[in-house]
Amino acid sequence: MSSYTVFPFKASGVAPVFFAIERDGDAAAALEAIRLLGQHTSADRVTVWRDEQLVFSGLSTDCAAWLATEPDRLASCLALNSPEDACPADCGRLAASAT
Structure with missing residues (x-):
């Protein structure tokens, strides 16, 4: 079991x-x-x-809702592999919302 700190940010960045x-x-x-x-x-x-290591970042509330409907989607979420990068344009949530 590991300890984590979670920070929810407002649009203002706070x-x-x-x-x-x-x-x-x-x-x-x-x-x-x-x-x-x-x-x-x-x-x-x-x-x-996790301690001083950023392990997940960048979720919008739309992403949270999309990922939460099927926890298996979390395994393919690039934000876990590259938490400092923005979500790519070909993200499954973005593709699903375009249809």
Whole structure:
């Protein structure tokens, strides 16, 4: 079990709260961050840190809803592999919303 810190950010760039959580891995922590983001309607993205390592970032509330409908989608989410990069234009959520 690892310790993580979750920061939900408002559109202004302010993260007025944070959550300390413990989960069995980065993917589980990201899934919990999605759940927490859903509880904070004023937040539009979230970051997850393991100690000083950024492990997940960039979720919008739209992404959170899309990923949460099928947890298997989390495994293919590039934000877990490259948390400092923006979501790519060919993201499955973006492709699904275009149709």
